[in-house]
Amino acid sequence: MSLLVKICGLSTRETLDVALEGGADMVGFVFFPPSPRHISLGVARDLGSRAKGRAVKVALTVDADDATFENIIETLRPDMLQLHGKETVARLRDIKQKFGLPLMKALPVETASDLAGLPGYASVADRILFDARAPKDATRPGGLGAPFDWHVLENLDLDLPYMVSGGLHADNVAEAIRVTRAGGVDVSSGIESSPGVKDPEMIRAFIRAARATQELMAR
Template sequence: MTLLIKICGLTTPEALDAAIGAGADLAGFVVFPPSPRHVDLALGRALTAQAKGRLQRVALTVDADDALLADIVAALDPDMLQLHGRETPERVAAVRARFGRPVVKALAIAEAADLARVPAYAAVADRILFDARPPKGATRPGGLGQAFDWTLLQGLDPGLPYMLSGGLDPANVGEALRVTGAPAVDVSSGVERAPGEKDPGRIVDFVRAARAAAAPAGPGRAALPLP
């Protein structure tokens, strides 16, 4: 199947239209105030309504409690929840069971040892997202424009669909796909002109570059259908 492309951190109708027009598969909406891409529930509701039926809608949170998640689900009606904090496998399983939405769990990667956590999360999540480990003292866990060593993912079979994130942009996504064979990619800061301000042209360039670089599906490299 074709490569899946997620444009994350969308905050305006114009940026969302650019993602849709470019042919992205998923749109990410961040509900986390420290992020420059944060959307409140009212804006999130409007954006996800605009996106409904046009691409898959993902609500991203960081260590959110059940009350906040309930508000997010009620307002945004997301197709998926993305947990981008320090959530344990037990917490991922509990969120998935309580809210009845597929769950994407982000894992921070900096060295091979970080992959030891994959089996525990793969057993409870619907997708794994590999992102770069944030630097010490960072105020948020992602969207920092940093990449990790992609060769760490070579030959990896987590047993469920995964996404590659962290420092991707129109210039390097082709190389990232060549190295990893990832079935899905996720970009945020790499398609911005300023933090939190998406550049429609860069969104189009990213999608075009990713599609052009995507290798034909083969053993261990096919993207699975969205849950």
């Protein structure tokens, strides 16, 4: 199975084009005002039409209400919803029933005990994203540039597709893939020159590094 590369937190035409031309499988757009990567619905409409048919469009939300989902879906036309908050399994079921879109649930990880809720989420979600647990005083749950101990996932027995994120960049993505055996990697802060500002060459370098690792592991 080929490795999926997701470039998240895109907010400009230039960086979206770099990600698409570089071969990103998924492109993520953030709808969460506290994040420096948050985009307006107007920008989402423009970027969404630009990405249509070229990559899987993922809308990232944090404990969003139904009205927020309706607005995002109407403007971005996402292929998948990424739930990055404290959404319960019941809330996932509700969202799936109401909007009929595939769901990717982000789970914060620090220790093996953080995987206790995984079976419940795996019964509803279409994909799991393992991300580093944010510090208690953090204002947002992800995009903080900190990795977690990938060895927590080393012996993971999960039939559902999963990805890893949190502190990834071109220099460590190979090790993350090797340890976790994840089917996908997700990067945001690791391809930025400053919070929220994507760097085109860093995007290209990350995708190249991920693809090179995929080729090595396929041999």
